[in-house]
Amino acid sequence: MKILMTGGGTGGHIYPALAFVNHVKTLAPDTEFMYVGTENGLESNIVPQYNIPFKTIKIQGFRRSLSPQNFKTVYLFLSSIGKAKKILKEFQPDVVIGTGGYVSGSVVYAAKQLNIPTIVHEQNSIPGMTNKFLSKYATKVAICFPDVAQYFPKDKVVLTGNPRAQEVVSVEKTDILKEYGLNPEKKTVVIFGGSRGALKINQAFVEALPFFEERDYQVLYASGERYYKELQEKLKLSEKKLTNISIQPYIDKMAEVLAAADLMVGRAGATSIAEFTALGLPAILIPSPYVTNDHQTKNAQSLVKSGAVEMIPDQELTGSKLVAEIDTILLDELRCQSMAEASKKEGIPDAADRLYKVVKEIT
Incomplete structure (x- = not known):
């Protein structure tokens, strides 16, 4: 099986993904992984230490106030989908798992367009903007707090918890x-x-x-x-x-x-x-x-x-x-x-x- 992980910006998005990778490697050592993040995010320093193939795309978040930077954000999002599709076609994953952060928005959305099964993993009791957007397109939404289920399509939600817990x-x-x-x-x-x-x-x-x-x-x-x-x-x-x-x-x-x-x-x-x-x-x-x-x-x-x-x-x-x-x-x-x-x-x-x-x- 091939699994592509994506998520970045904070350790809260990155460490659950890495904990999941480590666990699956013990269960099914033949599983192939790839991680997609950004060049400037925390993930670019952390993920390579785990010997996981790492690719990057360029993207930035929306400003919450009216800003000309939001035009650039839209442009980067659209262009990043093309880059994500290229990575997906080369790696050919069986599933894509997004753990949050702007980078997962492009990758999970691109996977949906290529008919690749996707999972969005939400760690908090209030969903991030990216995961809320992606829940419309994802195959399943994995949650850690029962309270957050109300923000997602009911038929997609699965209570899984945070993979970091199983490491600890x-x-x-x-x-x-x-x-x-x-x-x-x-x-x-x-x-x-x-x-x-x-x-x-x-x-x-x-x-x-x-x-x-x-x-x-x-x-x-x-x-x-x-x-x-x-x-x-x-x-x-x-x-x-x-x-x-x-x-x-x-x-x-x-x-x-x-x-x-x-x-x-x-x-x-x-x-x-x-x-x-x-x-x-x-x-x-x-x-x-x-x-x-x-x-x-x-x-x-x-x-x-x-x-x-x-x-x-x-x-x-x-x-x-x-x-x-x-x-x-x-x-x-x-x-x-x-x-x-x-x-x-x-x-x-x-x-x-x-x-x-x-x-x-x-x-």
């Missing part, structure tokens, strides 16, 4: 916290604001630090590379030793770290949610207010309903509020256990298998 669920608990100077036997909260960090979370952590030093639990905090140096200087980290707190610019083995933790605090991106629910980890979510359609808030709200998470709006976040919320979970064994069970129920640990089943059904 098999990760076993280890002593990885030792690598960060922490005790693997102690209750641990992991706090981070995404790969680049988040200013508001950073500010709250600085305010919370004196309180964290007094707690019985320990804290692993990833500030993001862009805030790390400033944090070191502000807190004078070179002059004092923190006994139950570890501050890092970035956490490389996040899945392994989460498997060793008792609570996660962070943004409400689709990939993070797939990871911690697959592990059955309670969470405090602080949705980013800077994402399209405020979809992170909707992601978080769907999990608040089930009791798996607590949510703090970004504008309400303070150091004292952060510590208080963490205390109410980590210092209450029954509540922590209840949230963990609810989180596990929300997870879809066989997401990659579900998506592969859809592939086999339509090819």
Whole structure:
């Protein structure tokens, strides 16, 4: 079988695609893959590291305000369909899977015109503009949150979950916290604001630090590379030793770290949610207010309903509020256990298998 993946712009579109590729390679090693992205997108740096044939097309997104750039966007979209058709004819895939981002718009639309079966994969609880457009043409629409089904043609929707969950669920608990100077036997909260960090979370952590030093639990905090140096200087980290707190610019083995933790605090991106629910980890979510359609808030709200998470709006976040919320979970064994069970129920640990089943059904 030949499968063409397309998606880009953010890690939330790219990593589910790569997780699916990795899983299918274990199930059916003879499967051939190709990935289509853009030259300037994040995918051009990430995908080649996975030894997947990679092709690019040129495209850009629509401006939400009236702009002459939108004329260029229409031109690029139309010309990119021609380029996508050329790639499709050369590779001759049995199915095309688009995981979001403008690039998938051209490729999935071109595949439809060539009568190639297609799947659109939507990671969030509010669909992106591209996936909403493509749902009219796609053979199937794979979703991760039941709430998002209302935005798509009912007969096309399949609840598959995020393939990243299946990568994470098999990760076993280890002593990885030792690598960060922490005790693997102690209750641990992991706090981070995404790969680049988040200013508001950073500010709250600085305010919370004196309180964290007094707690019985320990804290692993990833500030993001862009805030790390400033944090070191502000807190004078070179002059004092923190006994139950570890501050890092970035956490490389996040899945392994989460498997060793008792609570996660962070943004409400689709990939993070797939990871911690697959592990059955309670969470405090602080949705980013800077994402399209405020979809992170909707992601978080769907999990608040089930009791798996607590949510703090970004504008309400303070150091004292952060510590208080963490205390109410980590210092209450029954509540922590209840949230963990609810989180596990929300997870879809066989997401990659579900998506592969859809592939086999339509090819």
